[in-house]
Amino acid sequence: GRDPHGGEIFCFRGRKADMVKLLWFDGVGVSLYAKRLEAGKFVWPSSTTGEAVAISAAQLGYLLDGIDWRNPRWTQRPKKMG
Template sequence: MIAAPPGVRVWLSGGITDMRCGMNSLLLRVQEGMGRNPHEGDLFVFRGRRGHLVKILWADRLGVSLYAKRLEQGRFIWPSAADGTVEITAAQLAYLLDGIDWRRPKRTWKTEALPTIRSVG
């Protein structure tokens, strides 16, 4: 799990990306395709055609990092190319990386109703 700094912005590149792309190709895609500056400290996430692999590009003040995650089962939930670039929160990114639908996460438990207190008198 990537520990994202507080206030970081996370951008999903809608559609599919060629997962043979390396750091420099993805930096160029951020600048030209997404119209963003990759050196502002934001996270940029890309998904491959089969949907089981994502790459995350992160440029901090020291350099550029490229992370990859592959799901052994299932696929990452992803916006279409028509949606363009989608901004999500760091919490939604955590859901996405765990293979959970980040658009509508569901609780695995239900709260129980508290008993009603009746006054005696």
């Protein structure tokens, strides 16, 4: 029931919770962004009614970094830097 051309980002998680896909309309067409975690899982907001959940830009940033946005700590620390 939401307008895909309204500037919202639609985020979907894979079945194993290690992959996330984002869809958004950038004014020209629909863009797709996909990210898979090598270790750990994406922490997903829950909905009691089964409807879409709105999150802030900061929460989306935490989600894409694999950080639990409810309690901002690393769920899986990187093994190598650089």
